[in-house]
Amino acid sequence: MRDFHNDEAFDMRPTALAQVSFLADPAGQESEPFVTDVVAGLAASPKRLPPKYFYDSAGSDLFERITALPEYYPTRCELRTLKEHAADIAAIIPSGAALIEFGSGSSRKTRTLLGAARKLAAYVPVDISVEFLDRQVANLQREYPAMVILPVAADFSESFDLPEAVSVLPRAGFFPGSTIGNLEPQEAAAFLRQAGRILGAGAVFVIGVDLIKDEKILYDAYNDAEGVTAQFNRNLLVRMNRELGANFDLASFEHQAFYNRAQHRIEMHLSSRKRQWVQVCGTNVEFRAGETIHTENSYKYAIETFQQLACSAGWTPLAAWTDSDNYFSVHVLTL
Numbered sequence: 001m002r003d004f005h006n007d008e009a010f011d012m013r014p015t016a017l018a019q020v021s022f023l024a025d026p027a028g029q030e031s032e033p034f035v036t037d038v039v040a041g042l043a044a045s046p047k048r049l050p051p052k053y054f055y056d057s058a059g060s061d062l063f064e065r066i067t068a069l070p071e072y073y074p075t076r077c078e079l080r081t082l083k084e085h086a087a088d089i090a091a092i093i094p095s096g097a098a099l100i101e102f103g104s105g106s107s108r109k110t111r112t113l114l115g116a117a118r119k120l121a122a123y124v125p126v127d128i129s130v131e132f133l134d135r136q137v138a139n140l141q142r143e144y145p146a147m148v149i150l151p152v153a154a155d156f157s158e159s160f161d162l163p164e165a166v167s168v169l170p171r172a173g174f175f176p177g178s179t180i181g182n183l184e185p186q187e188a189a190a191f192l193r194q195a196g197r198i199l200g201a202g203a204v205f206v207i208g209v210d211l212i213k214d215e216k217i218l219y220d221a222y223n224d225a226e227g228v229t230a231q232f233n234r235n236l237l238v239r240m241n242r243e244l245g246a247n248f249d250l251a252s253f254e255h256q257a258f259y260n261r262a263q264h265r266i267e268m269h270l271s272s273r274k275r276q277w278v279q280v281c282g283t284n285v286e287f288r289a290g291e292t293i294h295t296e297n298s299y300k301y302a303i304e305t306f307q308q309l310a311c312s313a314g315w316t317p318l319a320a321w322t323d324s325d326n327y328f329s330v331h332v333l334t335l
């Protein structure tokens, strides 16, 4: 096996290989994606913003707090299933493989696999939240000093390159958390196709997908009593104020989350409490009283519907496990 620790390609560890563009061109020729998406999203009707922008450093910390809330069942249910099937998952990951994780966050769930799949050659966490990614990689490297960790700061909905060293290794994919549910179904299919290109023929892909269930349980998970989800939602306004010089008054936007039964999704919105004008990226944006910015969809699937989606993107389902409450599913696919 290659000695990754002495390979020049790894000089940049533990700082993530950055493929997310951040800075606006000073001449304004080419704006960063955040600016472009905010300008387009607030000009649209109804107003909307892509949920990937929740995740700056503060947003990632808030998401971690959400995962510990009593109402937020997905993390607990998925962790239980991953622990129960850790040996099954380890058995299908080839020895000497690189584990590529999309939207790795705290890598908490990965730890269940890293313990079981001891013969991994490298772990590649991919995340858009660059500062948080660097912090988590430093923690993980301390816990697993022998593990080769090659972080990539990238938007997984765009094409991105894996570290050079991984190109010679068999690859396994990991996409927990039901982050795939934050993509529109056609975006999820496009993502699965692109993941297939990244992971390569013969790869296995382990994906966590939240299930359709009792509406009260879904509602409560996104309307927690402590208000952490509301803070996570409003963090988008905080981020626009800080990074784009906007002047959103946080108190005049209300967190809303509800289940859309026809579309099988939780919708999150920020609703303007009054008629108001907000300065964003040099324009004055009008909000009517009660008008919302649609900030996130979180699609819930039936096991068969998700398997059909995966098949339409070229993947073959190998297994699907759920927790004892049937709240959350973990799928194993192969290409």
Ligand code: SAH
Residues within 6 Å of the ligand: 051, 052, 055, 060, 063, 067, 075, 102, 103, 104, 105, 106, 107, 109, 126, 127, 128, 129, 154, 155, 156, 157, 175, 176, 177, 178, 179
């Ligand atoms: N996998 C973790 C974290 C889920 S939260 C878990 O299961 O608990 C979603 C994660 O995906 C966040 O860390 C966020 O920064 C990342 N993310 C969201 N959209 C992304 C995108 N387009 N590209 C890369 N990372 C993204």
Ligand code: AVI
Residues within 6 Å of the ligand: 066, 074, 177, 178, 179, 180, 181, 182, 221, 222, 229, 232, 296, 297, 298
């Ligand atoms: C990361 N993602 C799957 C979470 C979800 O449940 O849709 C994000 C989240 N939004 C509100 N609470 C948690």
